[in-house]
Amino acid sequence: MEETNDLNRRKFFGKLGAGTLAMMAANTIPAYSIHSSLDKGKLAVLGGEPIRKNKAWPAWPQVTEKMLNAMADTTRSAKWSRISLKDGNVDTFEKAYAQLIGTKYCVGTGSGTQALATCVEALGIEPGDEVITSPYTDMGTVSAIITSRALPVLADLHADSYQIDPEDVERKITPHTKAIIPVYLGGLACDMDRIMAIAKKHNLKVIEDACQGHLAGYKGKKLGTIGDLGCFSFQASKGIACGEGGAVVGNDFDLMEQCFTVQNHGTARNGKHVTIGPKYRMNEFEGAILMAQLDGVRERFELRNANADYLNAKLKDFPGLVPQRRYEGTENGGLYIYALAYHKEHFNNADRSKFLKAIQAEGIGFTGYIPNGLHREPWVDHLTGLRSYKKMYSTARLKTFKEQMVLPQCDIASSRMVSLWASGPLLGSRQDMDNIIDAIMKVYDHRDKLSEI
Numbered sequence: 206m207e208e209t210n211d212l213n214r215r216k217f218f219g220k221l222g223a224g225t226l227a228m229m230a231a232n233t234i235p236a237y238s239i240h241s242s243l244d245k246g247k248l249a250v251l252g253g254e255p256i257r258k259n260k261a262w263p264a265w266p267q268v269t270e271k272m273l274n275a276m277a278d279t280t281r282s283a284k285w286s287r288i289s290l291k292d293g294n295v296d297t298f299e300k301a302y303a304q305l306i307g308t309k310y311c312v313g314t315g316s317g318t319q320a321l322a323t324c325v326e327a328l329g330i331e332p333g334d335e336v337i338t339s340p341y342t343d344m345g346t347v348s349a350i351i352t353s354r355a356l357p358v359l360a361d362l363h364a365d366s367y368q369i370d371p372e373d374v375e376r377k378i379t380p381h382t383k384a385i386i387p388v389y390l391g392g393l394a395c396d397m398d399r400i401m402a403i404a405k406k407h408n409l410k411v412i413e414d415a416c417q418g419h420l421a422g423y424k425g426k427k428l429g430t431i432g433d434l435g436c437f438s439f440q441a442s443k444g445i446a447c448g449e450g451g452a453v454v455g456n457d458f459d460l461m462e463q464c465f466t467v468q469n470h471g472t473a474r475n476g477k478h479v480t481i482g483p484k485y486r487m488n489e490f491e492g493a494i495l496m497a498q499l500d501g502v503r504e505r506f507e508l509r510n511a512n513a514d515y516l517n518a519k520l521k522d523f524p525g526l527v528p529q530r531r532y533e534g535t536e537n538g539g540l541y542i543y544a545l546a547y548h549k550e551h552f553n554n555a556d557r558s559k560f561l562k563a564i565q566a567e568g569i570g571f572t573g574y575i576p577n578g579l580h581r582e583p584w585v586d587h588l589t590g591l592r593s594y595k596k597m598y599s600t601a602r603l604k605t606f607k608e609q610m611v612l613p614q615c616d617i618a619s620s621r622m623v624s625l626w627a628s629g630p631l632l633g634s635r636q637d638m639d640n641i642i643d644a645i646m647k648v649y650d651h652r653d654k655l656s657e658i
């Protein structure tokens with residue numbers, strides 16, 4: 206079912222009577238309440254009792270006996286590099302993860318950034334080439350492109366989904382474009398049907414940045430299995446975590462062997478040194494933690510999704526905080542974060558920073574997540590000032606590159622983002638989820654007090 210914000214907002218506004226609409230026309234926003242009967246007292250930020258006091262969220266990552274034993278066994282074995290043994294922890298994890306995701310092959314790496322950089326290099330993307338990606342992502346996505354000295358071209362977003370707008374992707378294709386890296390922000394799918402159609406039409410490769418999208422489904426496929434290659438992060442905060450770690454998945458044997466070779470400092474499995482490549486190998490300790498953590502992975506995934514669905518249902522017709530839009534065909538999410546869009550007109554025009562301060566004081570750790578799109582970060586000027594980039598790209602191309610760093614929808618999206626880190630908190634109970642809703646409604650009920658913060 207398509208769960209778009211448009212629909213929600215239409216439903217909400219559809220319920221409003223003529224009087225209410227007149228109020229809105231006069232710039233007064235009607236009140237709304239999910240738990241109107243609950244007495245929530247004074248805002249905690251102004252000295253009241255917090256909704257959630259001294260109550261920890263479920264810990265993530267969780268440390269299990271199995272993990273401790275696996276680490277001890279690995280330590281004792283003195284085989285700490287994957288090249289020291291055959292069928293060690295990393296080999297075993299690669300097979301298990303490929304099976305979990307539904308691809309033929311998987312190659313472990315030392316991080317999600319390394320997985321992405323491995324794919325860019327393995328696909329033969331070189332200086333002079335362009336790769337189109339999202340501005341609203343971890344710097345690792347862009348870093349993977351510039352490591353191969355290619356030009357990262359940033360497409361604007363659909364502000365309500367926080368995902369790249371396929372039409373802007375298509376507008377930014379040039380004869381130099383070699384690939385698209387769609388980023389699954391929040392572990393939810395982009396409009397992948399459209400992105401794949403554009404890639405096919407223009408003969409472009411697709412590297413999926415599924416660093417936040419473990420196990421998430423879209424139209425019967427798992428994220429990471431739709432394009433040519435898929436990348437995952439197992440960084441400490443992720444839903445599957447080993448400190449720092451990553452993986453590339455895919456079904457094309459030759460391409461996946463090339464990925465193995467690239468991340469193995471250009472050395473193929475047969476020991477021949479054949480290409481350019483850094484050393485991005487996952488080590489045996491990381492493999493040990495990950496293997497042990499696969500226990501219960503589906504149950505945790507389902508729990509996070511059930512809790513996100515519960516929150517979304519509660520907020521369904523509330524226009525002040527609108528859940529991240531899901532494209533048609535989205536089955537569930539990796540849910541690294543639970544993301545909402547803050548509409549200040551429903552909070553007495555209070556700045557998002559005030560809302561965040563108020564809700565954090567209630568014991569709910571919402572943040573603004575990525576403060577602004579990557580088009581607003583200093584790397585853009587750094588890149589265009591580099592001697593290497595000036596040699597490889599004409600002045601006109603670098604000028605266009607900079608001019609394209611105007612991404613108004615991304616600016617709107619980042620200014621509205623209100624996100625809860627989900628790997629731990631969304632493993633909570635229904636009561637934990639109700640605390641989130643109660644805190645939102647408490648702040649909303651006291652929206653006229655936000656100016657005092």
Ligand SMILES: Cc1ncc(COP(=O)(O)O)c(C=O)c1O
Pocket residue numbers: 316317318319342343345346388389390414416417437438439440449450451
């Ligand atoms: C969307 C996205 N892409 C890339 C990365 C980079 O992954 P890593 O931190 O494992 O290098 C991350 C990690 O936060 C991410 O969230």
